[in-house]
Amino acid sequence: GENVEQHPSTLSVQEGDSAVIKCTYSDSASNYFPWYKQELGKGPQLIIDIRSNVGEKKDQRIAVTLNKTAKHFSLHITETQPEDSAVYFCAASIASGANSKLTFGKGITLSVRP
Amino acid sequence: KAGVTQTPRYLIKTRGQQVTLSCSPISGHRSVSWYQQTPGQGLQFLFEYFSETQRNKGNFPGRFSGRQFSNSRSEMNVSTLELGDSALYLCASSSRASGYGYTFGSGTRLTVV
Numbered sequence: 001g002e003n004v005e006q007h008p009s010t011l012s013v014q015e016g017d018s019a020v021i022k023c024t025y026s027d028s029a030s031n032y033f034p035w036y037k038q039e040l041g042k043g044p045q046l047i048i049d050i051r052s053n054v055g056e057k058k059d060q061r062i063a064v065t066l067n068k069t070a071k072h073f074s075l076h077i078t079e080t081q082p083e084d085s086a087v088y089f090c091a092a093s094i095a096s097g098a099n100s101k102l103t104f105g106k107g108i109t110l111s112v113r114p
Numbered sequence: 115k116a117g118v119t120q121t122p123r124y125l126i127k128t129r130g131q132q133v134t135l136s137c138s139p140i141s142g143h144r145s146v147s148w149y150q151q152t153p154g155q156g157l158q159f160l161f162e163y164f165s166e167t168q169r170n171k172g173n174f175p176g177r178f179s180g181r182q183f184s185n186s187r188s189e190m191n192v193s194t195l196e197l198g199d200s201a202l203y204l205c206a207s208s209s210r211a212s213g214y215g216y217t218f219g220s221g222t223r224l225t226v227v
Binding site for chain 2: 036042103
C-alpha cells in the first residue's frame with residue numbers, strides 16, 4: 001500500500017520568514033495530494049491540495065509543488081505569522097469514484113516565533 | 115453550510131466496555147471515513163463507507179466496526195475496549211463534487227481507563 005513520509009517532525013521559523021515542509025510517497029498511482037492543518041483541539045482542516053496533472057498550485061501565502069518523477073511534494077508558506085503555528089499533515093491517495101482513502105504522513109509541528 | 119458533526123466530544127470508558135461514536139457528514143456528502151489519531155501512530159485509516167456500504171477497511175482488529183445509514187450518517191463501534199484504544203477518533207466526509215477532499219469533524223476523544 002501507499003506510504004507517506006514527512007520530515008522533519010518539527011520546524012521553527014521566525015515570523016515573516018518562509019517555511020517549507022516536504023513529503024514523499026511510494027505509490028506512483030497516487031494522484032491526489034492534500035495538505036491539512038490541525039490546531040489544538042480541532043480536527044484537521046484542508047488548506048490546499050494538488051492533483052497529479054498539475055505541478056504547482058498557489059493560494060495567497062500558501063503553495064504546493066509536486067514532483068511526480070521523484071514522488072515528492074512540498075508545502076510552502078510565505079510571510080509566516082504566529083497563527084500559522086500548528087501541526088501540518090500531508091497525504092496521498094488514488095482518488096476515484098470508488099475510492100477516496102487518504103494515507104497521511106506523521107505530521108510536522110510548525111512553530112512561528114514572534 | 116453545517117460541517118461534519120461528531121458526538122460525543124469526550125468519552126471515558128473502562129476496559130472491556132464497548133463504545134459507539136456518531137458522525138453526521140456534510141449535507142450531500144455520501145462518503146464517510148473514520149480515522150484513529152494517536153501521538154505515536156498519527157492518523158490511521160479505519161474504514162470508509164459509501165451509500166451504506168463499506169468499501170475500504172484499514173488494518174484494525176474486528177473489535178472495530180462501523181456502519182452507515184441511508185441519510186449518510188455513520189457510527190463506529192469498538193467492543194471490548196483496551197487501554198490502547200485511547201485516541202482521538204476522527205470522521206471525515208467527502209464527495210465527488212468536493213473533489214474527494216476530506217472535511218473532518220472535531221473528533222471524539224476516547225479515554226479508556
